[in-house]
Amino acid sequence: xxxxxxxxxxxxxxxxxxxxxxxxxxxxxxxxxxxxxxxxxxxxxxxxxxxxxxxxxxxxxxxxxxxxxxxxxxxxxxxxxxxxxxxxxxxxxxxxxxxxxxxxxxxxxxxxxxxxxxxxxxxxxxxxxxxxxxxxxxxxxxxxxxxxxxxxxxxxxxxxxxxxxxxxxxxxxxxxxxxxxxxxxxxxxxxxxxxxxxxxxxxxxxx
Numbered sequence: 001x002x003x004x005x006x007x008x009x010x011x012x013x014x015x016x017x018x019x020x021x022x023x024x025x026x027x028x029x030x031x032x033x034x035x036x037x038x039x040x041x042x043x044x045x046x047x048x049x050x051x052x053x054x055x056x057x058x059x060x061x062x063x064x065x066x067x068x069x070x071x072x073x074x075x076x077x078x079x080x081x082x083x084x085x086x087x088x089x090x091x092x093x094x095x096x097x098x099x100x101x102x103x104x105x106x107x108x109x110x111x112x113x114x115x116x117x118x119x120x121x122x123x124x125x126x127x128x129x130x131x132x133x134x135x136x137x138x139x140x141x142x143x144x145x146x147x148x149x150x151x152x153x154x155x156x157x158x159x160x161x162x163x164x165x166x167x168x169x170x171x172x173x174x175x176x177x178x179x180x181x182x183x184x185x186x187x188x189x190x191x192x193x194x195x196x197x198x199x200x201x202x203x204x205x206x207x
Contacts, residue, residue, distance in 0.1 A: 003061045004064060006064050007041065028041050038065055038070070047089065054143070055143075058104055060073060071096065076090040078090075100134070101134055101171070104142075104168075106126070106131060106143070106144055107146065108146050109148070115150070116151050120184075124183075125182065131170060133164070134171060134174075151183075151184050153185070154184070157182045158179065
């Protein structure tokens with residue numbers, strides 16, 4: 001899915017200008033990384049809708065300022081600490097012929113059917129929900145699917161178990177690290193005792 005942010009060039013800056021924009025339903029923003037920073041404003045309503053999509057946070061977007069499109073990555077969303085209104089948004093312009101550093105979300109599938117859960121009553125836990133990568137913008141995946149169908153209890157899936165998409169490098173592997181991404185653990189002794197107590201209470205009530 002291609003996300004497009006329609007924006008208008010912002011000539012003036014400062015707190016007063018930003019407050020005036022927000023009163024009129026606009027969010028001030030900046031597009032950096034090109035020849036020079038491009039200040040802009042965009043409709044808050046449209047931005048709120050976009051931010052609800054996971055892919056908006058991790059994909060190469062098109063920021064159109066007065067009709068001119070810039071491929072870019074979302075880098076920061078500043079919000080009011082109490083009201084959570086969007087105060088400012090930052091995008092980084094990218095070039096198609098230069099590698100970018102980005103995070104990619106991990107989607108774990110088949111956890112409920114893994115032997116450690118289905119047969120051994122373990123608990124599946126995702127340790128990491130995203131992974132940092134380097135790649136060309138055109139190679140950036142929206143997400144990476146991790147199939148844990150064979151995962152057993154007390155075992156983990158590590159980054160080295162995942163085959164990176166074509167043209168994508170995992171930063172941690174390049175650094176010589178191999179972090180665990182997910183695991184299946186057994187119920188703790190306390191959880192077992194609680195379960196036994198509940199069972200005994202139900203048995204007593206039924207007798």
